Amino acid sequence: MFDTSTETGARAERRLKEEGVAWLTTVRRDGMPQPVPVWFLWDGETFLVYSQPEARKIKNIRENPRVAMNLNSGVGGDDVVRAEGMADIHEDAPPATKVPDYLEKYRSNIPGIGMSEKEFAETYRTAIRIKPERWQVW
Numbered sequence: 001m002f003d004t005s006t007e008t009g010a011r012a013e014r015r016l017k018e019e020g021v022a023w024l025t026t027v028r029r030d031g032m033p034q035p036v037p038v039w040f041l042w043d044g045e046t047f048l049v050y051s052q053p054e055a056r057k058i059k060n061i062r063e064n065p066r067v068a069m070n071l072n073s074g075v076g077g078d079d080v081v082r083a084e085g086m087a088d089i090h091e092d093a094p095p096a097t098k099v100p101d102y103l104e105k106y107r108s109n110i111p112g113i114g115m116s117e118k119e120f121a122e123t124y125r126t127a128i129r130i131k132p133e134r135w136q137v138w
Contacts, residue, residue, distance in 0.1 A: 002137045012081045012137040015071055016042040020109065024049060024130075025068040026060035026087075034060060039109070040069070041102045046131050047083075050096045050124040058126055061087045067130055083132035093127030096120060 003009040025035040036057055041048040047069055051058055061067065065088065071081040096102050097117045110120045 001132075002135045008137055011079065015079070015081055019071050020105070021072075022047070023068075023070045023072075024057060024128075025070070026057045027064050027066065028056070028060055029063055035070075039102075039106050041099070041105060043101075046129050048099070048102060049128040049130065050102075051126045051128055052124055053091075053126040055126075057128075058089060061089055061128065069130060069132070078138065080136060080138050082136040083130075084134040085130050085132040087128050087130045090127040090129055093129075095122075096124060096127075 002012055004013045020039065021037045022040045023035045024038045024040075025033050027033055034056060038049045038051070065086045067085060067087045069083045069085075073080050096106075097120065103117070107117070110117055113120075115123065
């Protein structure tokens with residue numbers, strides 16, 4: 001983990017809790033990286049991401065669980081928060097709508113993608129838990 005007692009570390013921690021979108025990068029079998037924007041919940045130790053079960057990122061993770069999570073940088077390329085780690089797929093995890101912090105974070109966004117909360121939970125029903133092993137923050 002990065003040092004949250006520094007200004008940079010405190011800002012990174014705040015962004016991990018407040019940002020709505022991160023880029024999850026998985027790797028296809030042919031070695032091609034595949035970055036996709038995802039909604040996520042940071043609990044202080046792991047990222048929680050929900051996905052459609054047939055999404056390419058799920059297949060990629062099953063074949064290679066090494067992933068990266070990146071937040072968008074500042075306009076000048078500063079304010080970087082980047083993590084590398086291992087992803088696990090949790091098909092028996094509770095639906096996104098039963099995870100209070102996740103639902104609170106994204107409840108107002110769900111109608112914007114044309115879904116009800118129930119439809120969202122049914123469509124994005126595969127949970128991915130990502131445990132960071134290495135950070136880059138500046």
